[in-house]
Amino acid sequence: MRLRAGLRPFISGAVLAFAMLSALEAQAPTPRLLAPGVVSTGDIEFGPALTPDGKTLYFSKGSPGMKRAMWIVVSRLQNGAWTTPEIAPFSGRYNDIDPTISPDGKRFFFASTRPTDGGGTAPKKDFDLWVMERTATGWSEPTNLGAPVNSAGSETTTSVTADGTLYIGASGRESGPRTGRRLYRSKLVNGRYEAPEPLPAPIDAGEEDSNQYVSPDGRFMIYGSKRPGAETALYVTYMENGAWTSPAPLEAKLNAAYSPYTPLISPDGTTFYFTSVKGAFDELPPPMAPMSYSRFLEAIRSPGNGLGDIYELAVEALSLRSAR
Numbered sequence: 001m002r003l004r005a006g007l008r009p010f011i012s013g014a015v016l017a018f019a020m021l022s023a024l025e026a027q028a029p030t031p032r033l034l035a036p037g038v039v040s041t042g043d044i045e046f047g048p049a050l051t052p053d054g055k056t057l058y059f060s061k062g063s064p065g066m067k068r069a070m071w072i073v074v075s076r077l078q079n080g081a082w083t084t085p086e087i088a089p090f091s092g093r094y095n096d097i098d099p100t101i102s103p104d105g106k107r108f109f110f111a112s113t114r115p116t117d118g119g120g121t122a123p124k125k126d127f128d129l130w131v132m133e134r135t136a137t138g139w140s141e142p143t144n145l146g147a148p149v150n151s152a153g154s155e156t157t158t159s160v161t162a163d164g165t166l167y168i169g170a171s172g173r174e175s176g177p178r179t180g181r182r183l184y185r186s187k188l189v190n191g192r193y194e195a196p197e198p199l200p201a202p203i204d205a206g207e208e209d210s211n212q213y214v215s216p217d218g219r220f221m222i223y224g225s226k227r228p229g230a231e232t233a234l235y236v237t238y239m240e241n242g243a244w245t246s247p248a249p250l251e252a253k254l255n256a257a258y259s260p261y262t263p264l265i266s267p268d269g270t271t272f273y274f275t276s277v278k279g280a281f282d283e284l285p286p287p288m289a290p291m292s293y294s295r296f297l298e299a300i301r302s303p304g305n306g307l308g309d310i311y312e313l314a315v316e317a318l319s320l321r322s323a324r
Contacts (some may be wrong), residue, residue, distance in 0.1 A: 031258065031311035033303050034273065035082040039075055040309040042301040046275040047157075047262045048310050049099035049108075054267055058088060058099040058108075059310060070095045072110060090132065090142055094123045100158040103216040103267070108132040108139055109166070111156040116144050126154035129168065148195035149186055156181070157262075159214040159221075164188030167221070168196055169210030180208030180226065202246045203237060213263040220320065222250055222263040234260050234274070238321060251318055258311070265315060272313045279306025 033040040044062040055077040063069040071092050073085040094114035101108050109131050113123040128150040132139040144150065153172025160166050165188060171181040182204055184196035198204065208226035219239050225247065226232045233255040235247035249255055260274035280299060303309050
C-alpha cells in the first residue's frame with residue numbers, strides 16, 4: 001500500500017510513519033501501539049510480560065543494534081496509563097532479556113549473560129535462564145536454573161504453564177548442522193526441572209523455532225517459526241490427545257503486515273501482545289522531494305521507525321479456539 005506521491009512532501013516524518021502503518025493495518029487486524037511514547041518509543045522494545053493482575057509490565061529494551069546493552073525495564077498501570085519505565089532492580093548491568101512471569105505470579109524467569117562462576121564479573125558469551133521467587137517485599141535475588149535446564153548452548157525465550165512446565169527456546173544444546181533455535185519442554189517434578197526434551201515434529205521445522213507463548217492450561221501454543229521456504233511468522237498449535245496439532249499460521253494478514261514475534265496473551269485472556277520491527281520506511285518509494293532534516297529526525301526517532309515496538313490487539317481478532 002502506497003501513499004499518493006503528491007502528498008508525501010507535505011507530511012511530517014511522524015505522520016508519514018503512522019500513515020504507512022495505517023496502510024498496513026488496513027489489510028490486517030488493527031493492532032495499536034502499546035502506550036506510544038512511553039512503552040513503545042523510537043528505541044528498541046520487545047518481549048512483554050505481565051503480572052497476573054495486569055498492572056505491572058516488564059519488557060526488554062535494547063541499545064542501538066542491541067550489541068552493548070539489553071536490559072529489562074518495568075512500567076506500572078496507574079490511573080489507566082502506563083508509567084515511564086524504569087530499569088528493573090535486578091537488571092541494568094548484564095544483558096537481560098525475555099521476561100516471563102508464571103500464571104500464579106510467584107516465579108519470574110528471564111535470560112541473562114550474567115556470570116555464573118560466583119565471584120567473576122565478566123559476562124557469559126551465551127544466555128542462561130534465571131529465576132526469581134515472589135517474596136513479601138518483591139522479587140528474590142536471581143538464581144541460575146543450572147543443569148540440566150541450562151547448557152553449553154544459549155537458552156533464551158521461555159513460557160511456563162500453571163503446573164510449572166517450562167517451555168524453552170534454545171540453540172546449541174545439541175550437536176549437528178542446525179544453527180537456529182528450537183523448542184524444548186522441561187517438566188517440574190518434585191520442585192526440580194527435568195532435562196529439557198525437544199518438541200518433535202510437527203512443531204520442529206528444522207530451521208528456527210522460538211518466541212513461544214503457551215497458554216496456562218497448556219492447551220495451545222503460539223510461537224515464531226522459520227519454515228522451509230517461508231518467512232518467519234507466528235504459528236498456533238493445539239494439544240489434542242496428548243500431541244500437538246500441525247501448526248497453522250496464526251493470522252495470515254497479521255503475519256504479512258507486521259512480522260510479529262514475542263507473542264503474549266494477557267492474564268485475563270482479552271489482549272494479544274506482540275513485537276514488530278516493521279516500520280514506516282519498509283517498501284516505501286523515495287519521496288517526490290527530499291524530506292527536511294527535522295522531519296527525517298522526527299520519523300526515525302518515533303514509534304514505527306522499524307527498530308522494534310510492542311503492539312496490542314483484541315484476542316477476539318484472532319482465530320483461536322480458546323484464549324485461556
